[in-house]
Amino acid sequence: MSTFDKTDDSVVVVIGSGAGGGTVAHELCEKGIKVVVLEAGPRLTIDDFHNDELAAYLQLTWLDKRIATGDWPAATLAPNAPNWIVKAVGGSTVHWNGISLRAQPHEFQAGTIYGNVEGATVADWPVTYDELDPYYSRAEDKMGVTGTHGIERHPANNNYKVLYNGAKRIGYSQISNARQAINSEFRDGRSACVQLGFCNQGCKMGAKWSTLYSEIPKAEETGNLDLRTGCMVLNIEHDASGKVTGVVYVDGDGNQQRQSARVVCVAGNSIETPRLLMNSASSLFPDGLANSSGEVGRNYTHHTGGITFGEFEKPVNMNRGITVPGAVFDEARHDPTRGFAGGYLMEAVSVGMMNFAVVGDPAGWGRDYTAYLGKYAHMAGVLLVGEDMPRAQNGVTLHDTERDQHGLPVPVVNVETHDNDIAMTDHFKGQADALLRAAGATSTRHVITVPATHNMGTCRMSDDASKGVVNSFGQTHDVKNLFVSDGSQFVTATTENPTLTIVALALRQADYIARQMTAKAL
Amino acid sequence: MRRRRFLAATSALALTATVSSWRIALGQYALSDGQTAALLRMVRDIFPHDALDDTPYQAVVAQISGAAADASTYEMISSGLMTLDEATGGSWATQDEPTRVKALTEMQTTPFFITVRAMSLFGLYANPAIWPTLGYEGESYSQGGYLFRGFDDVGWLPEPAS
Numbered sequence: 001m002s003t004f005d006k007t008d009d010s011v012v013v014v015i016g017s018g019a020g021g022g023t024v025a026h027e028l029c030e031k032g033i034k035v036v037v038l039e040a041g042p043r044l045t046i047d048d049f050h051n052d053e054l055a056a057y058l059q060l061t062w063l064d065k066r067i068a069t070g071d072w073p074a075a076t077l078a079p080n081a082p083n084w085i086v087k088a089v090g091g092s093t094v095h096w097n098g099i100s101l102r103a104q105p106h107e108f109q110a111g112t113i114y115g116n117v118e119g120a121t122v123a124d125w126p127v128t129y130d131e132l133d134p135y136y137s138r139a140e141d142k143m144g145v146t147g148t149h150g151i152e153r154h155p156a157n158n159n160y161k162v163l164y165n166g167a168k169r170i171g172y173s174q175i176s177n178a179r180q181a182i183n184s185e186f187r188d189g190r191s192a193c194v195q196l197g198f199c200n201q202g203c204k205m206g207a208k209w210s211t212l213y214s215e216i217p218k219a220e221e222t223g224n225l226d227l228r229t230g231c232m233v234l235n236i237e238h239d240a241s242g243k244v245t246g247v248v249y250v251d252g253d254g255n256q257q258r259q260s261a262r263v264v265c266v267a268g269n270s271i272e273t274p275r276l277l278m279n280s281a282s283s284l285f286p287d288g289l290a291n292s293s294g295e296v297g298r299n300y301t302h303h304t305g306g307i308t309f310g311e312f313e314k315p316v317n318m319n320r321g322i323t324v325p326g327a328v329f330d331e332a333r334h335d336p337t338r339g340f341a342g343g344y345l346m347e348a349v350s351v352g353m354m355n356f357a358v359v360g361d362p363a364g365w366g367r368d369y370t371a372y373l374g375k376y377a378h379m380a381g382v383l384l385v386g387e388d389m390p391r392a393q394n395g396v397t398l399h400d401t402e403r404d405q406h407g408l409p410v411p412v413v414n415v416e417t418h419d420n421d422i423a424m425t426d427h428f429k430g431q432a433d434a435l436l437r438a439a440g441a442t443s444t445r446h447v448i449t450v451p452a453t454h455n456m457g458t459c460r461m462s463d464d465a466s467k468g469v470v471n472s473f474g475q476t477h478d479v480k481n482l483f484v485s486d487g488s489q490f491v492t493a494t495t496e497n498p499t500l501t502i503v504a505l506a507l508r509q510a511d512y513i514a515r516q517m518t519a520k521a522l
Numbered sequence: 523m524r525r526r527r528f529l530a531a532t533s534a535l536a537l538t539a540t541v542s543s544w545r546i547a548l549g550q551y552a553l554s555d556g557q558t559a560a561l562l563r564m565v566r567d568i569f570p571h572d573a574l575d576d577t578p579y580q581a582v583v584a585q586i587s588g589a590a591a592d593a594s595t596y597e598m599i600s601s602g603l604m605t606l607d608e609a610t611g612g613s614w615a616t617q618d619e620p621t622r623v624k625a626l627t628e629m630q631t632t633p634f635f636i637t638v639r640a641m642s643l644f645g646l647y648a649n650p651a652i653w654p655t656l657g658y659e660g661e662s663y664s665q666g667g668y669l670f671r672g673f674d675d676v677g678w679l680p681e682p683a684s
Binding site for chain 1: 567568569570571623626630636639643644646647648650653656657658659660661662663666667668669671672673674675676678679680681682
């Protein structure tokens with residue numbers, strides 16, 4: 001591990017160490033570029049992880065106050081914790097499921113293909129599937145995605161068997177348990193999965209890809225990485241010409257520091273990234289850094305969500321093994337005859353006892369409810385992951401008066417649900433009921449939506465500087481040496497779990513930054 | 523203020539904050555034996571599992587009692603229990619189950635009930651001691667996961683084609 005001088009203005013500063021930040025940092029280091037990563041959270045090890053929902057939640061979660069507004073369930077059920085995001089080295093690659101899906105080609109042209117969706121800000125991406133294809137392939141190889149690059153898929157666990165058979169019986173044909181960035185055999189220094197369960201609590205086998213133990217240590221081996229943990233960035237500074245020159249942060253000892261930079265990459269997830277840009281407002285950028293478009297903080301998406309549990313006569317023991325072991329893709333297409341734009345996935349999912357009790361009914365109690373909870377071992381779950389509509393009013397703003405421990409305005413996350421999301425969710429509920437009953441369920445229950453783990457948009461891409469914050473490489477239109485390197489870049493949510501796309505975009509961005517630096521354009 | 527508090531009580535985040543504040547509180551206020559006995563009855567009625575003995579429920583009551591060292595929480599718990607007694611003609615905890623549940627149902631949107639329910643929810647269902655009774659197997663790392671312990675033992679459904 002290297003240490004670079006705080007006045008060294010040749011370094012690239014990357015803020016955040018998750019799927020986007022950790023990947024772009026590693027790639028730049030491999031290209032011989034010096035990188036300082038500033039991570040707000042601690043550096044945990046695999047041994048630190050808990051096979052326990054509550055202990056892991058308290059260990060991993062970004063618990064700084066947020067305020068949820070609007071009509072989404074979080075606004076009433078988790079008004080100060082609407083997003084489940086990790087504050088630790090590795091970011092949300094510590095608690096993600098590992099499911100690694102490419103967005104579909106048509107989803108990059110949602111604006112053209114979906115047409116005008118009233119009350120939504122659907123638009124085309126400035127990058128096509130074909131342009132991203134080689135980066136998807138590199139990402140799959142890097143992450144060790146099963147079903148790609150000759151990597152064996154996992155054997156089917158119980159929960160997946162329910163999903164698969166139910167889906168077959170109601171006429172679905174596109175069902176798969178491949179595309180997991182979870183090792184089915186030893187690969188790239190990572191162990192094989194032994195079906196622990198607890199994928200979301202930090203993989204205690206280290207079988208699941210995470211920048212914590214994949215990208216970051218490799219970047220350190222190059223000698224080009226200076227990783228600083230417990231460092232919360234307060235603002236990004238710029239010179240009179242509008243180029244960023246460095247970042248101001250509070251270190252782990254509570255001391256304010258400044259790191260100079262040649263390039264700054266922001267990868268704090270879709271809440272913290274726009275928040276930092278807004279907190280970096282100046283006389284030159286009065287509405288927030290790189291916000292001449294007014295799009296910073298807007299167009300937030302978090303995927304339609306929800307779980308349907310089915311109860312079976314015989315035990316399923318859904319907790320045994322991979323948390324999201326497979327998915328049905330038949331509803332992922334864009335087919336407006338269903339009454340909504342975009343598509344959704346039906347993913348097998350399990351939760352542990354605590355979350356099972358929390359989500360079953362936000363006000364549930366009494367003998368009916370405990371009878372349901374007592375059937376835990378007989379339950380199988382199906383998760384909705386679908387494309388929700390971006391809207392101008394959905395997103396992140398700064399609270400007028402509330403401040404966090406650093407004196408920074410607390411982020412307000414507003415979501416006003418689009419009718420398209422409701423129509424999609426209703427369609428899912430019908431199909432999930434049918435699927436589970438076809439597999440043998442005697443009853444089903446639609447439970448509340450958990451806090452958002454897929455957080456996208458808020459600094460969207462566009463070729464048009466008046467309609468987006470960044471170009472197709474994540475470079476801000478207003479400040480050429482400032483980049484957004486996480487899911488904030490997404491134009492639309494797409495149907496798929498976002499991590500693989502975030503990694504592919506980060507790989508492409510790193511190539512671009514290195515080219516631009518070589519050409520002295522940065 | 524109260525509304526804000528009980529809404530927040532549904533998130534684990536708030537739970538942590540609450541637990542921290544309890545630790546700061548000193549025992550200036552204390553529930554009586556009669557009140558803790560009634561609370562035990564109440565927690566059992568909110569999440570009744572007949573197969574469980576009182577131990578995990580008593581652990582929840584101990585947490586609530588700790589929280590009641592804070593004056594406003596003490597006031598909320600005391601007056602809530604008093605309201606239950608008044609609704610059932612004197613001693614709620616000694617009534618039969620339908621009578622107790624009817625009185626609780628009438629209280630179920632109050633901050634008192636919602637707070638006790640939220641603390642019971644996390645206190646019980648995050649407690650590994652009750653998991654075997656409910657069919658949840660808990661941590662698996664120490665036992666090598668389920669790869670050789672039944673991760674695919676559903677024999678009543680056909681094997682998926684790969």
